[in-house]
Amino acid sequence: MRHKILLVDDDPDIVELLAFLVGRLGMVALPAQDPSGALALFDAERPDLGIIDLGLGAWSGFDxxxxxxxxxxxxxxxLTARNSDDDKVRCLESGADDYIAKPFSHRELVARIRAHLRRNRSIYHDPADQAILRAGPLLMNVAQHSAEKEGRSLDLTATEFRLLHxxxxxxxxxVPTAAILKEVWGHDDAAGREVLRVTVYRLRRKLEEDPTSPQLLHTVPGVGVMLRSEVA
Incomplete structure (x- = not known):
């Protein structure tokens, strides 16, 4: 079955370009130029992936x-021309899995599409996977897609949940940065490393009492990320 890709941009030329790229991949393009059209298409077609431009004129791409x-x-x-950390955090907190800065490389976008579709098929098929995971004060129920710290439920986005899992x-x-990017996002490139940095920052704010002095989630510069199973 051919994958369906929802494409949303208020610029018809960009929508046409995206549809062309998606068509070359043998996938079905579902183009829309505003949120109401996008949501109607989603409900009717149930796409496998969405590509959303944050700049939708009078409408909010975040919403x-x-x-x-x-x-x-x-x-x-x-897709975004906004490069501040605040916008990146807001983008991912809204529920996006990934972002690509404009102007974007066609090759990079195609690689991301393939990676996310591949990752979505294989999610949680990890040979080391368990139904219940524990690490220090953290408890995760994979089947119920829930996580908690010391009995307090953690409000995680889908991407944060995958990373914590x-x-x-x-x-x-x-865990090496390249391994995290490959397994959680399906790709490893410079832009992906920035997405990981922002996602770790957001996850740390939800896990730590004091995110500026982390006890659980540690970044090892130039190497990767470690989640401690014991807290000092």
Whole structure:
């Protein structure tokens, strides 16, 4: 069955370009130029992946991403000309899995589409996977897609959950950045490393009492990330 890709941009030329790239991959393009059209297409076609431009004229791309995420766990890639850390955090907190800065490389976008579709098929088929994971004060129920710290429920996005799941399976081990990107996002490139940095920052704010002095989630510069199974 051919993958269906939802394409949302208020610029018809960009939508046409995206549809051309998707068509060359043998996939079905579902183009829309505003949130109402995008949501109607989503409900009718149930796409496998969404590519959303944050700049939708009078409409908010953040709100559209949030509405789509409430409907589905499909991968969402955001196209954005906004490069501040605040915008990146807001983008991912809205529910996006990934973002690509404009102007974007056609080759990079195609690689991301393939990677996210591949990752979505294989998610949680980890040979080290367990139904219940524990690491220090953290508890994760994979089947119920829930996580908690010392009995307090953690409000995690789908991407944060995947990252925490991967790290809990490898607790107290420094996991190389390249391995995390390949397994959690499906690709490893410079832009992906920035997405990982922002996602770790967001996850740390949810796990730590004091994110500026982390006890659980540690970044080892130039190497990777470690989730400690014991807290001092």
């Amino acid at each position: 559209l991403v949030r509405d789509l995420r409430a409907r589905s766990d499909m991968p969402i890639i955001v 991967y790290l809990m399976n490898r607790a107290s081990t420094v």
